[in-house]
Amino acid sequence: MLQGITYTHPNRDLLFTGIDLVINKHDKIALIGNNGAGKSTLLKILSGNLQPSGGLVKAAGKPYYLPQLFGQYNHLSIAEALQVQHKLQALKEILDGHVTAENMALLDDDWAIEERCKEAFMHWKLDSLTLTQKMGTLSGGQNTRVFLAGIMIHRPEIVLLDEPSNHLDTLSRNILYNYIQTTNNTLVVVSHDRTLLNLLHTVYELSKRGITVYGGNYDFYAAQKMIERDALDQDLKSKEKALRKAKETERESLERQQKLDARGKKKQEKAGLPTISMNTFKNNAEKSTARLKGVHAEKVDTIAQELDQLRKELPGTEKMKMDLDNSALHKGKILVTAKEINFGYGSRQLWQPGLSFQVKSGERLAIKGLNGSGKTTLIKMILGELQPRSGTLDRAGVKAIYIDQDYSGINNTLSVYEQAQQANTGALQEHEVKTRLNRFLFTKEYWDKPCSALSGGEKMRLMLCALTISNQAPDMIILDEPTNNLDIQNIEILTNAINEYKGTLLVVSHDEYFLRQVNVEGEITLG
Missing domain, CATH: 1.10.287 (Helix Hairpins)
Known part of the structure; x- marks a missing residue:
């Protein structure tokens, strides 16, 4: 329970005040809100990892907390990050004959701790890892799965998850979805994954007005917001x-x-x-x-x-219109033809067998495969940045825009206005450029702000804004995990923009809800 919670940043900026929140046993709650609303901060306060500036926090037990970022654990072993190293060491020493009072107290009669660790790692497809490995050697998806495995190991009653499906491939997401559906844990989940949000019973929206409760899953919430x-x-x-x-x-x-x-x-x-x-x-x-x-x-x-x-x-989605010219290419023109292409080093090949496919103008295709299956490598080939080691890849002369999850098309050394001006190939007047920026929620106070200070959602909006300023629709847009760092409002903005676009679309994404929303009609599957 939270009562009258206030949080002020160290620089004395007020984040939120007067937050009241009651969570009952076995509740499954989605905590949503725009970037900057304070969702992650509120979750840290619930977990006890952060003290509020004011108000009261009460919990029936110690919550298990999965953070959104894992860099703070890089120097720790997996066992240390999961806080099981003392129990495991005590068990080892007891089995070796060192039955001391200290070791017995550390083990606390948890004789199955080692077995639970093995079972949890098998369940989350982490069999190749050892508990002594450093967290800093793991991928983003492995970090997330290690902490998800910790739920099975610690068996808590209350679980707090901050963006748990980030970096997970389709297989791992399905394991997560099954856990959400079947667990008796009390859950509070911060996520922009709308498939996951639809598995939760209640939506709590955090905004400047405080917390608004919607008594249903995400689809119910979306319908109420539409009303x-x-x-x-x-x-x-x-x-x-x-x-x-x-x-x-x-x-x-x-x-x-x-x-x-x-x-x-x-x-x-x-x-x-x-x-x-x-x-x-x-x-x-x-x-x-x-x-x-x-x-x-x-x-x-x-x-x-x-x-x-x-x-x-x-809402921001109501203010933005792309108004792009259509691609000049006629629908059905063959843009890419791949015949048994492959990539690798030495005798190791990425794909078995090699890939064969065509991309035609006007198509909307998903590039699918597990993490590490070479999706980004394939994109670089389609863009002409990499050549296949075997097979043939023919590309028509098309103008393509690549938008990745880090928005690397944004120059972090430029200001927002300077970045917008770089796209100004049609010699728009200064006030016209600023009008476009305003339309994409970049008001006057943003114009001189460095792009390095922008959030993922803001960088995405700036890239879309730049497209409207150039007013030259690309023949092909390629999106690489575009929703990973976005809140729901910015995902809606991106979805609306992509649905206004009439050219060819290639999308790498494990977000099935997003793929349906942008009307993807086929896929290139990587084995």
Whole structure:
């Protein structure tokens, strides 16, 4: 349970305040929110690894925590990272005859600890690893699976998972999904993996307003958000109509007042009143008009401010449109032909047998395979950066854009505005470039910000923005694990952008939900 939780960064920036959260036994909760909302921080507070600035944390037992990042464990062995090294050492010494009080206390009657470690590692396909290996020698997927194996080893009641499907291939994801479905553990999961989120019973959304509870899985949450969005759209339309009406009333009232003043002035002139009376009339008329202007201006300004606030509440997906020209290539043109291609060093070949496939203009294909099966190598061949060691690969002269999970197309030494200008091949004016940046949520305070300071989602949006600035649609877009570092809002932005694009699409992704959303219709499978 969390009560009145506040967290302030070391630089004194407030992250969130007044957070209340009740988690009951056997609850399976998805904790979602935009990047920067504080999901990982809240999970660390729940785990006891981080102290809040204020508020109360209560837990029925010690939670098991799987972090999103593992660099802090690089110098540790697997056993040390999983905090089982003392038990294993005590068991070894007892079996060797050193039955001391200290060893018995360390083992704590857990005679099956070694067997559980073996079973857990077999379950998570980590048979090739030893508990003495350093964490720094493992891949991202292996790090995640080691900590997931720790759940079977420690048998906790409460499990906190921060982006557990990151870096996992399809096989490992399916093992994770099965655990989520079958476990009796109390779960709190931070994830952008919508297949996983649909396996959880309740969605807790963290935002500036605090935590909002949605009593269903992710699809239920998405449907509720759509209802909220429709209501917001209606409010916007209603407010825009009210603003137009207020401006029209203001104009009509001023015109009517000016006509009355003009008629009054003519009557005064005909009556031949002295100058002092005429001046008094003129002053009264001006004051009356000013008062009328003030009343209407205040009303218009109030409605305009309310409208501006409503527009700020619009999700980012509603504000961005790609508006790219279509690729000039006709649909069905053969772009890539591979015949029994392979790559490797010495006698070791990546694929058995070699790969044969075609890519045609307008197709949407997934490149699928387990981690280490050579997906990125194949992409480099398609882009012409690598040549196959055997077989033939023919490529048509096409313009291709490659977007990887690290967004390496962004130059980290440039500012946001400078990066946008690099794409400005059509000589757009400065204000037009900045208008495009605004449309992709890069407001004035971002323009001079270095690209190195951007999050993964921000870099992705900047790449999409650059495409709209160049206004030259690529013939082919290749996405390499594009959703790995994105929150749900940015995944939706990417999905909408890709669905507006009419050219050829190749996607490397283990995110089946995303592949369905972008209408992938075929696949190249790597053995």
